[in-house]
Amino acid sequence: MTASTASSPPAAKPSPLAWLERITSNFLLQRLVKALFTIWLVTTITFFVVRAMPGNVVDIMLQELTAAGVSPDDARNQAAALMGVNLDQPVYEQYLAYLVKVLQGDLGMSYRSQGLKVSELIVQVLPWTLFSVGLSLLITFILGIMLGAVMAYNHDTWIDYLLSNLAATLDATSPYLIGLLAVLLFGVIWKSVPIMDMRGALSPGIQPAFSLEFFADVFKHVKVLLLVSVLASVGSWMLTMKSSTIATLGEDYVTAARARGLPDSRILTAYVGRNATLPLVTRLAISIGFTMGGSILLESLFTYRGIGYQLADAIAKRDYPIMQGVFLVITIAVVLANLLADFLYGWLDPRIRIAGGGQ
Amino acid sequence: MNRFEGLASLGRETWKTFKLLSRNKMGLFGFILVVVIVLLSFVGPLVWPPEDSANVADINQGISAKHWLGTDFQGQDNLRKIINGGRDVITIGFLTGILATLIAVSVGSFSAFVGGRVDTWLMDLVNVWLTIPKFPLLAVLATVLSLKDIVTLSVLMALLDWPGLSRQVRSQVLSLKQRDYVEAATMLDLGTPHIIFRELLPNMMSFIVISMIFTMTQAIYQQTGLVFLGIVPYSGANWSVMITAAQRRGVLYNPQAMWSILAPMGAIILFQLGLVSFARSLDEVFNPRLRTSV
Numbered sequence: 114m115t116a117s118t119a120s121s122p123p124a125a126k127p128s129p130l131a132w133l134e135r136i137t138s139n140f141l142l143q144r145l146v147k148a149l150f151t152i153w154l155v156t157t158i159t160f161f162v163v164r165a166m167p168g169n170v171v172d173i174m175l176q177e178l179t180a181a182g183v184s185p186d187d188a189r190n191q192a193a194a195l196m197g198v199n200l201d202q203p204v205y206e207q208y209l210a211y212l213v214k215v216l217q218g219d220l221g222m223s224y225r226s227q228g229l230k231v232s233e234l235i236v237q238v239l240p241w242t243l244f245s246v247g248l249s250l251l252i253t254f255i256l257g258i259m260l261g262a263v264m265a266y267n268h269d270t271w272i273d274y275l276l277s278n279l280a281a282t283l284d285a286t287s288p289y290l291i292g293l294l295a296v297l298l299f300g301v302i303w304k305s306v307p308i309m310d311m312r313g314a315l316s317p318g319i320q321p322a323f324s325l326e327f328f329a330d331v332f333k334h335v336k337v338l339l340l341v342s343v344l345a346s347v348g349s350w351m352l353t354m355k356s357s358t359i360a361t362l363g364e365d366y367v368t369a370a371r372a373r374g375l376p377d378s379r380i381l382t383a384y385v386g387r388n389a390t391l392p393l394v395t396r397l398a399i400s401i402g403f404t405m406g407g408s409i410l411l412e413s414l415f416t417y418r419g420i421g422y423q424l425a426d427a428i429a430k431r432d433y434p435i436m437q438g439v440f441l442v443i444t445i446a447v448v449l450a451n452l453l454a455d456f457l458y459g460w461l462d463p464r465i466r467i468a469g470g471g472q
Numbered sequence: 473m474n475r476f477e478g479l480a481s482l483g484r485e486t487w488k489t490f491k492l493l494s495r496n497k498m499g500l501f502g503f504i505l506v507v508v509i510v511l512l513s514f515v516g517p518l519v520w521p522p523e524d525s526a527n528v529a530d531i532n533q534g535i536s537a538k539h540w541l542g543t544d545f546q547g548q549d550n551l552r553k554i555i556n557g558g559r560d561v562i563t564i565g566f567l568t569g570i571l572a573t574l575i576a577v578s579v580g581s582f583s584a585f586v587g588g589r590v591d592t593w594l595m596d597l598v599n600v601w602l603t604i605p606k607f608p609l610l611a612v613l614a615t616v617l618s619l620k621d622i623v624t625l626s627v628l629m630a631l632l633d634w635p636g637l638s639r640q641v642r643s644q645v646l647s648l649k650q651r652d653y654v655e656a657a658t659m660l661d662l663g664t665p666h667i668i669f670r671e672l673l674p675n676m677m678s679f680i681v682i683s684m685i686f687t688m689t690q691a692i693y694q695q696t697g698l699v700f701l702g703i704v705p706y707s708g709a710n711w712s713v714m715i716t717a718a719q720r721r722g723v724l725y726n727p728q729a730m731w732s733i734l735a736p737m738g739a740i741i742l743f744q745l746g747l748v749s750f751a752r753s754l755d756e757v758f759n760p761r762l763r764t765s766v
Contacts, residue, residue: 162613289693293715297734398602402605406607409608429702
């Protein structure tokens with residue numbers, strides 16, 4: 114980037130590569146390229162795990178099938194068909210073919226359930242996870258901002274101490290343990306929620322429709338999962354918001370706004386809130402991955418039939434085609450969500466957009 | 473130069489740190505908690521060896537004078553299992569923490585020192601790596617590799633865990649590089665190893681230790697999750713295995729047997745709480761700006 118500016122003469126005539134630089138320093142484009150690169154990287158890692166690594170998935174399947182009495186040739190054909198690879202090609206051709214198949218949305222067939230297409234399974238379960246994870250992130254974000262601001266405004270009072278300690282404890286406890294505690298408290302000790310009835314994402318016989326019954330049933334199945342995943346991540350949001358609000362409260366423009374006699378509510382929303390929230394938007398990226406990753410454990414704990422549950426199930430059954438497909442889709446979902454968070458950040462903070470990204 | 477002098481000064485520094493630490497009640501509490509749990513897990517099994525037979529008469533009992541933390545689905549004493557089940561969990565935590573920190577410090581300081589295009593590329597790669605959800609990747613890799621022992625598991629977790637830390641190490645090194653004493657050492661031409669090991673690292677020690685502790689807590693949780701998913705060998709007395717075993721037996725829905733799940737959970741949470749409050753107080757010990765406030 115510096116090369117083109119250094120080579121260009123100080124005259125008014127722009128460097129012939131200036132247009133290239135303008136494109137590469139475009140914030141949105143940079144992020145888009147980064148996202149595509151990440152997806153490519155993960156696809157490649159998955160390919161190596163599936164095919165090229167010593168002790169890879171295809172080898173394991175071959176061993177398992179021959180041990181089960183299938184002839185070596187049949188085993189080879191079967192494994193190749195399920196994973197969607199051609200074992201007679203050289204590895205790099207298999208790799209290219211693999212990339213093309215992933216682009217086409219072809220993720221192979223299930224190893225344990227005959228005739229089940231991995232992509233069809235994912236289309237069925239993914240919406241439930243996107244719904245629960247998205248809702249959880251939204252609630253956590255709002256709750257974290259509000260409680261963090263309350264902590265900052267009441268700095269060094271008992272409210273602050275109480276909330277700070279609560280947030281630190283929640284932050285230090287894993288979602289899985291919070292989930293177990295929730296089952297114990299709600300299901301066993303207080304007996305207030307029938308945990309067993311909440312299996313699945315919907316009760317049998319309920320059809321998706323725009324009706325009260327449908328939404329009530331969706332909520333019934335997701336409520337404890339939602340509560341646990343909010344509790345598991347709200348702590349770090351609260352602490353981040355607290356420190357960023359305290360930092361913003363010390364800024365000159367806040368003092369100036371006070372001196373001008375602006376009402377507190379206006380200072381809180383337009384001056385402090387807006388600026389203090391910015392660092393949290395960057396945290397969103399980490400939080401999306403964390404919540405998606407945590408969904409494997411939480412969804413299987415509550416038997417919520419989302420994509421996390423499906424991954425855990427595939428792992429338990431060693432259903433490798435489903436495993437790789439679900440893993441790919443989870444990662445792509447997280448990368449796309451990150452891209453969205455980046456765009457949001459660029460929109461909220463013009464400095465990022467104009468300065469051309471960078472760190 | 474003089475190794476003994478170095479050791480003596482290290483001893484003095486440790487004592488000073490401990491004295492500073494004892495001023496912070498929360499940190500001291502955390503430190504003592506960690507030491508007690510580690511001692512109990514490594515020395516305790518010699519005094520209270522694991523029970524090797526089931527006691528059919530005492531299955532799933534609540535707390536009593538005889539069984540302080542109740543008994544599990546095999547009638548074995550929960551407290552005794554807790555004492556015997558800490559070693560693996562703690563070892564995995566320490567190993568992963570140390571390995572991940574080592575890689576992170578090497579890569580982070582290398583990136584900061586080399587600078588330029590290598591630095592940009594490395595950090596771009598780290599940023600990309602950070603967007604990949606780690607736990608699903610860990611779960612898939614651990615399944616395919618079918619890990620047998622805790623050392624390989626720790627190595628795998630460390631290989632996945634270092635990037636975030638290396639980014640922080642890099643920014644620390646970049647800011648320390650601007651300090652006068654480092655510039656003086658550079659001008660005296662003392663060599664990069666001297667600058668890294670004698671000037672930079674000692675000043676980053678608190679930060680490194682704190683990050684290591686947080687990596688440890690992460691590793692312990694990840695291990696708990698892997699056991700729950702049935703990826704990591706489901707054998708031996710181990711806090712995570714205790715939780716999963718109790719849960720698979722439906723103990724979660726049997727109020728009387730709740731202690732079989734509460735006890736290992738409590739052990740993990742107490743250990744993590746100890747680690748985290750110790751780490752937080754270290755921050756205050758080493759960062760004078762934090763000592764007066766909060």
